[in-house]
Amino acid sequence: MERISIANDKTSTAHDASRIAVIGGGFTGMVCALRLLQAGYRVTVLESQPSLGGLTASQNFGPFFWDRFYHCILTSDQALLGLLAELGLSDQLCWTATEVGFFSHGRLYPMTSPRDLLRFPHLSPIDKLRLGLATLYAAHIRNGDRLEEIPLEAWTRRLFGARVYREMWEPLFRCKLGEMRHQASAAFLWGTLRRLYSTREKGPEKQEKLGYVHGGYGAVFARLQQRVAELGGCIRTGVSIRSVRSVPSDFDPAYSQVAISSAEEAMRFDGAVLTLPNRAVSACLETGNAAYMERLAEPRYLGLICCVLLLRRRLSPFYVTNITEQCPFTGIIEMTNLIDRQRETAGFHLVYLPRYTMSDDPLFNASDADVWGYFSPQLRRIHPDLKDEHIEAQFVFRERAVQPVPTLGYSRIAPPVATPVPGVYLANTAQILNNTLNNNVMTMLAQAACEQLMRDIPPVVAGIAPTAATTSFPALHAALPHEGVPCLPI
Ligand SMILES: Cc1cc2nc3c(=O)[nH]c(=O)nc-3n(C[C@H](O)[C@H](O)[C@H](O)COP(=O)(O)OP(=O)(O)OC[C@H]3O[C@@H](n4cnc5c(N)ncnc54)[C@H](O)[C@@H]3O)c2cc1C
Known part of the structure; x- marks a missing residue:
């Protein structure tokens, strides 16, 4: 198998591109790597597991x-x-x-179409009408910001009525959120309904159509890996990052670089994007900013x-x-x-x-x-x-x-893209606002984090001064002793 050419390649025309580490080789990390490579950065993906994928891993x-x-x-x-x-x-x-079923009162019922709902015996006609109208109303609320401040259970009970709440939503929330249902905001249900409703085809039955890629996410990752390799990116698996910190550049202490280390090695980059869950970010990001660390700990x-x-x-x-x-x-x-x-x-x-x-x-x-x-x-x-x-x-x-879990006022605790460590950015699932956990929103969040990095760290160093927003060092890569970490053959 071919080794991915990377920073070691002194003949590469990309030798003066800024070097960025993407930490985490899940879906978000791979999208970040692709976007940064397309913008001209030199990218290394560092993943702790033996293979890529994270929550979308192929089994x-x-x-x-x-x-x-x-x-x-x-x-x-x-x-x-x-x-x-x-x-x-x-x-x-x-x-x-696809079709949906409900197991209720010891029996399995189809619940795919309005006709199925009409036949469902455990709700009265009035309840069903209210369920239909309230779902329609909830799915069509345009701005859910206000819902972030309203407790999920109270809002749902008010909107759908006590019986629909007891028969349908309460058990579903218990299943989906456990004890966290008491702390979740109405934005949880709004985001879920909006996402589900968006798949309904027009027509009398408004049937749901869902998709997949032949071969599953394994096929998607194979293609992402291939694109990253073609663009000169480096993917390293089995590298668990323990520390990410800002250090003065070896070449000019007026600038900073990002020092990243695992148990075995120390690396230097011009910038980094962390795509890990908050707890893993807290474990490796070295900053004295206690307020930021407290914020990272808030999302449950x-x-x-x-x-x-x-x-x-x-x-x-x-x-x-x-x-x-x-x-x-x-x-x-x-x-x-x-x-x-x-x-x-x-x-x-x-x-x-x-x-x-x-x-x-x-x-x-x-x-x-x-x-x-x-x-x-x-x-x-x-x-x-x-x-x-x-x-x-x-x-x-x-x-x-x-x-x-989108708890009350979640957008106030969701972590921002910029971290207190110069040159280090965050793209993770805790940034999802008023939406469910899904790869569509992660594609957009990855893009947004990369755009912010691109504004602060120029992709090609020659002749471009760093912005005031960051002191990331304009890479003097060719001479760096740390570059050229071995890449995983793929
Ligand atoms: C049950 C389930 C069903 C889902 N269904 C859907 C669906 O139908 N449609 C949809 O679009 N989305 C769905 N999703 C969501 C989708 O899987 C996620 O959006 C996506 O996997 C998030 O990817 P990520 O890269 O942000 O996070 P992760 O996949 O968690 O990636 C983080 C990566 O960082 C690595 N890592 C952690 N610590 C370190 C460290 N110290 N050093 C180096 N690497 C580290 C981890 O090993 C991991 O690979 C579902 C998720 C689940 C769990």
Whole structure:
């Protein structure tokens, strides 16, 4: 395999480009790397895990690879679709009209169309009308800033009425947010409804169409890696960053550089973009700015314990089954009702059982067998005809920091792009405002962080003075002793 050419290449015409480290090789990090390389920077991606991907990592399920966590693309994901087109993946996009189910009062109900809602027996006609109208109203609120100040539960109860709240929303919030539902703002539901509503096709049934890339996010990352390599970027995995700080330049103490170190090595760059969750940023960013550190600690993240099943039979026709009863998992995502089973999953049915939970949930320490032992009775209650012989394999994945919860006044605690460390910028999921966790918004946040960096640190140094906003050193790269870290062959 070919090694990616990088900073070592003294013959490169890019030898006087500013060198930027992108820390974190998840989706946001790779989009940042692409944007910075396109703007003429010399970029090194530093990822702690043995492979790229983060929350969008591809997983070896045995007979096939697919995303470790379930992902879909919405027709309204314009920024993401634009990126996929840029990567030449538009012709690999597949769209499916998906269905939604509800498990309520011990029974499974379809809930895809208005007709399904009309048939749902646990709400009165007035409740249904109110649910429809209130959903429409909520999805069409243009500016959700005001909703950030209103508690989620109170707003939902007021808007939808007590019975709809009790029958539908309260159990869903309990599943999705756990104890954090009491602290979440109305912007959570607004953002979710707006995103979901945006996928509805015009027409009488207004059916949802969801998309995916053939090969899953593994295919997207392969293309991102290829583009980064073509543009001369360097990707290094297995490098866990412990410290990021500003240091005087070796060449002119009037300027600063960014010193980055792992347990094994020290590196110098002209700038850096951190794409890590807040807790990981706090652990490595060296700053005496206590107020900034306190702000980083404020967003509360939900963790995730996700059981994944490879089945020999279909569970239901639903892509998502919402569960409105006490249940150890948040919902059922039957991926193969979205993706083509023959083409993507070697004929197996792929099912995710996610449990969003607090990061100190004792279940994080339970064995895979114990997690499955806890989940399986409820799954069998919902699908009593599921037999052991239908289960080809099962997996359990755990992540302690997945989703920052939009609490009251969240935009006041969301971390800004600029950090107190000169030349160091932040692009992470805690910056999502009034939206759900998704790669469309992360594409835009990555772009925004890069644009801010570009305003402060010129891409090519020759003849360009640094701005007053930053003292990042205009790179004297050719002579730097730190450059030319070995790259991962890809
Ligand atoms: C269950 C689930 C379902 C989802 N469904 C959808 C969906 O349907 N559609 C959609 O668009 N989005 C979806 N998402 C969201 C999507 O996965 C995220 O938007 C995306 O993965 C965020 O990427 P990121 O790069 O910001 O963060 P991460 O993926 O968390 O990347 C951060 C990276 O930093 C690395 N790192 C951490 N510490 C260090 C360190 N000290 N040094 C070096 N590297 C470090 C980590 O290993 C990781 O690779 C879903 C997410 C989950 C969990």
